[in-house]
Amino acid sequence: MDFDNEQVNQIVSNVLRKVNRGPSDTNESPDETIPGGQKSGRAAVLKAPRQLEIVEFPLRQIGPDEILVKVEACGVCGTDIHCYKSDPFGLAPVVLGHEGTGEVIEVGRNVQMDSVGKPVRVGDKIVTSILETSDSCMIAKYNPLKSNLCDDLRVYGLLPDEPQNHFNGYFGEYLIIRPESSVFVVNEMSVDLRCLIEPAAVVCHALERAKNSGATLNFRTRVVVQGCGPIGLLMIAVLRTYGINNIIAIDGNEGRLAMAQSLGADELINYRDYAGIDEMAAKVESLTKGLGAHFGFQVTGVPIAFSNLFKCIRRGGGICEVGHFVDGGECAINPHKDICRKEITVTGSWVYNSFEYPNAYHFLQRAERIGLPVASLITHKFPLDRIQEAFEVNLRQEGVKVVVEIT
Structure with missing residues (x-):
């Protein structure tokens, strides 16, 4: 020794x-x-x-x-x-x-x-x-x-x-x-970056959950991230680092949407600019060749946001629920229109496993190397x-x- x-x-x-x-x-x-x-x-x-x-x-x-x-x-x-x-x-x-x-x-x-x-x-x-x-x-x-x-x-x-x-x-x-x-x-990491490892593990786990659900996530996939708090913003960064080139960020805060853009979002949607979910979903469709996104990550922790996200996903797509770490209540979905008819895959993501920590800090280091200002x-x-x-x-x-x- x-x-x-x-x-x-x-x-x-x-x-x-x-x-x-x-x-x-x-x-x-x-x-x-x-x-x-x-x-x-x-x-x-x-x-x-x-x-x-x-x-x-x-x-x-x-x-x-x-x-x-x-x-x-x-x-x-x-x-x-x-x-x-x-x-x-x-x-x-x-x-x-x-x-x-x-x-x-x-x-x-x-x-x-x-x-x-x-x-x-x-x-x-x-x-x-x-x-x-x-x-x-x-x-x-x-x-x-x-x-x-x-x-x-x-x-x-x-x-x-x-x-x-x-x-x-x-x-x-x-x-x-x-x-x-x-x-x-x-x-080898700064104290600021080290403070982001734990939340980075959350989004790395969510990405793995999405991949394991059968979702096709590659350079041409169009992905919606709903909610641009710290986890949502890291979700955008991990998707960009992973190689997703078409990311739509949805939030009601212009400052957070600007940060979403700096971390890799290609399109920004402020839901406050739309009369309702149908109008906002139409905007998502206009950005996705009229079909809706291939996949969506729900990161708000707001039940109604979860039910709204189904309207933004194309047939054959998928959703990963990341935001509900406490019981925020219930919401209504239409099993026929939202899931069955579209054949949407819905998966949940809960915390992470300890062995995912190395994946998380390597993601943060890689994100910095490609110019994403995660800190x-x-x-x-x-x-x-x-x-x-x-x-x-x-x-x-x-x-x-x-x-x-x-x-």
Whole structure:
């Protein structure tokens, strides 16, 4: 095993402390076991809907299979906003944040490599999100490629608070990465790009779901992306990176439509400019040789938008529903006109699998290389002390991606 100078010095220091320890000194104190002598750290706790409070917590020693991370930044996700508004999962009190990244400051003695075989060392920049599912999950047992559908899927930032560990989400100064977690070393990426890896995994998974549904997605395919929030914009970017040359973006915000164009959309439709869905669908048909789009990605999280999208898809086409990560209600469709007569394929996309993270960060790197300004999705940055303001800005849909920086 190779050790760098910092690791050697730490080992020597620990040995000398043990040698010089008196006979009654049997327990290591926090400043002797945590790098830098840190005994505590701050985290933003969601105590109740719309109530975030910065709390100082003790920082415990990590176990042999854990990793201690000094958090650098974390994006505010739509799921975080749903938790902030109404705590729909009943998690409060909870430290949110799953679109984050940070620097490794301590590695448990049993941890050697990340999830793709890269060595994990102090100073590495990492991302993590999903903890592996339990052995009792029947879905994962019989179809490991569908482990994202396990009822016990656990994600950092959506974990219940624990008496012995409050650092379970990225909206804190530290994160303790547990055993059996997915971990990826991404030293070559900027902190902004690292904050986009988790949402990028969502759109990469959606693209794979669309391909697996039998959809024809190639250079000549005409695709509609409905909704230009952060996920919709990344959906456009991943489609352009994949090689789709005919992308129609639909949204009601001109600023977001302009960003959609910079990320690869060829045609822009502001639904507010049309009297109703029939008129807007006619516009889509005019851009697709009178037939409608081959495929559509629904990324709004608005039920009526899902039912409207069927009107924009040609016979034999398909739809991937990406936007409904919480129950937004029901909508009406016409099974004959919308599905059967058109023989449309409808597929859902739910989160992602841990093994899709490498695909996500390679997509972001490739997108930058071909000139797509994916990092421009980050329009607002706030320090941890102003996290409530960050959430309110996101709630008002000002800008696109809001990031909380942990300093």
